[in-house]
Amino acid sequence: MRTAYRVETVRNAERELMARLPEGTLMRRAAAGLAATCAGLLRDRRGRVSGARVVLLVGSGDNGGDALYAGALLAGRSARVSVVRLAPARTHAAGLAALLDAGGRIADATDTPADAVVAGADLVLDGITGIGGHGGLRPEAVPLVRAARASGAVVVAVDLPSGVTADSGEVAGEAVRADVTVTFGTYKPGLLIDPAREHAGVLRLVDIGLGPLLPPVPDLEVLQHADVARLLPEPAGESDKYRRGVIGIVAGSARYPGAAVLAVAGALRGGAGAVRYVGPGGDAVIARFPETLVHEGPPSKAGRVQAWAVGPGLGDEPGTAEPLASDVLASDVPVLVDADGLRLLDAATVRARSAPTLLTPHAGEAAALLGVPREEVEAGRLAAVRELASRYGATVLLKGSTTLIATPDPTAPVRVNPTGTPWLATAGSGDILSGLAGSLLATGLPTHDAAAAAAYLHGLAARLKSRGAPVSALDVADGLPAAWRNVRGEA
Ligand SMILES: NC(=O)C1=CN([C@@H]2O[C@H](COP(=O)(O)OP(=O)(O)OC[C@H]3O[C@@H](n4cnc5c(N)ncnc54)[C@H](OP(=O)(O)O)[C@@H]3O)[C@@H](O)[C@H]2O)[C@@H](O)CC1
Numbered sequence: 152m153r154t155a156y157r158v159e160t161v162r163n164a165e166r167e168l169m170a171r172l173p174e175g176t177l178m179r180r181a182a183a184g185l186a187a188t189c190a191g192l193l194r195d196r197r198g199r200v201s202g203a204r205v206v207l208l209v210g211s212g213d214n215g216g217d218a219l220y221a222g223a224l225l226a227g228r229s230a231r232v233s234v235v236r237l238a239p240a241r242t243h244a245a246g247l248a249a250l251l252d253a254g255g256r257i258a259d260a261t262d263t264p265a266d267a268v269v270a271g272a273d274l275v276l277d278g279i280t281g282i283g284g285h286g287g288l289r290p291e292a293v294p295l296v297r298a299a300r301a302s303g304a305v306v307v308a309v310d311l312p313s314g315v316t317a318d319s320g321e322v323a324g325e326a327v328r329a330d331v332t333v334t335f336g337t338y339k340p341g342l343l344i345d346p347a348r349e350h351a352g353v354l355r356l357v358d359i360g361l362g363p364l365l366p367p368v369p370d371l372e373v374l375q376h377a378d379v380a381r382l383l384p385e386p387a388g389e390s391d392k393y394r395r396g397v398i399g400i401v402a403g404s405a406r407y408p409g410a411a412v413l414a415v416a417g418a419l420r421g422g423a424g425a426v427r428y429v430g431p432g433g434d435a436v437i438a439r440f441p442e443t444l445v446h447e448g449p450p451s452k453a454g455r456v457q458a459w460a461v462g463p464g465l466g467d468e469p470g471t472a473e474p475l476a477s478d479v480l481a482s483d484v485p486v487l488v489d490a491d492g493l494r495l496l497d498a499a500t501v502r503a504r505s506a507p508t509l510l511t512p513h514a515g516e517a518a519a520l521l522g523v524p525r526e527e528v529e530a531g532r533l534a535a536v537r538e539l540a541s542r543y544g545a546t547v548l549l550k551g552s553t554t555l556i557a558t559p560d561p562t563a564p565v566r567v568n569p570t571g572t573p574w575l576a577t578a579g580s581g582d583i584l585s586g587l588a589g590s591l592l593a594t595g596l597p598t599h600d601a602a603a604a605a606a607y608l609h610g611l612a613a614r615l616k617s618r619g620a621p622v623s624a625l626d627v628a629d630g631l632p633a634a635w636r637n638v639r640g641e642a
């Protein structure tokens with residue numbers, strides 16, 4: 152499992168660790184890891200470090216100090232290192248002295264155009280701000296950062312791409328776009344959540360000894376194969392279809408019969424022993440998946456299920472989606488609500504339920520539930536998913552470029568799905584996810600585990616099927632068994 156901690160926690164742990172170590176130890180550790188990564192990148196690019204041209208962009212804090220010490224180590228290996236100081240009077244003094252001692256030189260951009268400063272660089276190191284930064288890049292840094300990007304040099308961010316918000320992944324204004332980010336001690340939320348994540352490029356974590364001083368519960372967690380493998384249900388010898396769990400799907404309409412087929416397609420690959428379908432799409436469902444148990448409704452009369460998934464393709468005709476969602480929400484089993492089921496969803500009804508609820512909005516649906524513009528959700532995904540979970544007393548899976556999962560417990564970590572791919576942005580792929588997550592719920596997984604495992608398998612299935620080419624929603628469903636095997640380490 153990968154974990155991320157917010158700045159205040161990182162600073163507390165750093166303070167405690169620093170008090171136990173000789174002064175400067177942490178920065179030396181950070182700089183050594185940073186220099187090693189840069190040396191590797193330079194060797195990849197030109198075969199050797201010696202003679203490589205490295206430009207350091209250095210701000211007024213310790214982030215600049217890291218860059219300067221790493222620059223000194225590279226200069227010690229005969230790289231040609233120059234430093235551009237963004238606040239000359241406030242530059243890390245000991246770091247600058249170390250760089251100059253090792254043969255580096257000052258190349259401030261005051262009289263030189265930004266593109267001339269970075270011209271010919273093999274690598275630009277962004278040490279403008281790290282965890283102490285606030286707001287986007289300041290105006291004096293913007294031309295340098297743009298020129299670095301345009302120069303063709305490898306851009307390496309120190310700890311975080313400067314200009315992104317470490318705690319949330321928000322980007323207020325301009326920010327560095329790095330090829331690689333070398334971060335210290337632990338990941339920070341901003342490195343894992345869009346839009347900031349997009350700015351970070353490939354992530355490298357340098358161990359500076361912080362681990363034992365970080366609290367056991369992180370702010371974010373990112374499941375890996377082994378974590379998901381532990382969650383996946385497996386039928387036991389004495390299992391029958393009912394013991395494996397029955398999922399009820401309420402989806403589709405005369406206008407969108409395909410949504411019923413897609414949600415059932417996901418549900419059939421999610422581990423439940425049987426899929427019941429309730430709604431007007433029964434004929435289409437049976438034509439494609441004859442193994443489905445089909446009912447005309449209402450859901451409460453369709454027979455026992457261990458979980459419901461309601462919403463995909465129910466349509467927006469007044470009086471259609473809402474009564475179906477209400478009927479399902481009145482049940483005493485876990486319920487997943489998606490798409491049209493989310494419209495007019497009443498927080499008090501969800502909060503009053505005796506069984507858990509999982510909401511799976513995309514940014515537009517989340518925005519409607521929160522009463523804010525969609526852009527606000529996309530810019531601040533972490534705040535949005537936490538707020539929804541708290542308001543509805545439900546687990547919320549917020550879909551999109553970064554899929555996040557929050558529970559109503561504000562002290563519990565938010566989960567970030569690492570397997571997504573933009574190829575998933577295809578009509579109907581969310582319906583597959585609903586069926587899949589509902590099916591995992593029916594097998595008895597807690598809501599946040601069902602949500603996390605479903606998002607993980609869904610993204611992985613899309614990747615395995617896509618391999619760089621477009622995929623359809625049904626392709627994603629077809630890829631689920633392979634994703635499942637892949638997670639469990641089977642061929
Ligand atoms: N602590 C440790 O043990 C270790 C810390 N380590 C390293 O230290 C970093 C944290 O260093 P830090 O606390 O000095 O803050 P830092 O990120 O350099 O930025 C703050 C400075 O920038 C300025 N500034 C703010 N916003 C700005 C903006 N938008 N645009 C431009 N300038 C802006 C702000 O000044 P202001 O002008 O706001 O007064 C202030 O001077 C951390 O990320 C890691 O790299 C590692 O060595 C491991 C051990």
Ligand SMILES: Nc1ncnc2c1ncn2[C@@H]1O[C@H](COP(=O)(O)OP(=O)(O)O)[C@@H](O)[C@H]1O
Pocket residue numbers: 490513549550551552553554571572573574575576577578579580581582583584609
């Ligand atoms: N840019 C993206 N990167 C990764 N995944 C994405 C992106 N855009 C959408 N997705 C994923 O694709 C799926 C789309 O679901 P949804 O928005 O409900 O679409 P639909 O209603 O057409 O089924 C979700 O799993 C979402 O996380």
Ligand SMILES: [K+]
Pocket residue numbers: 214277278279280281308309310311312313
């Ligand atoms: K930085």
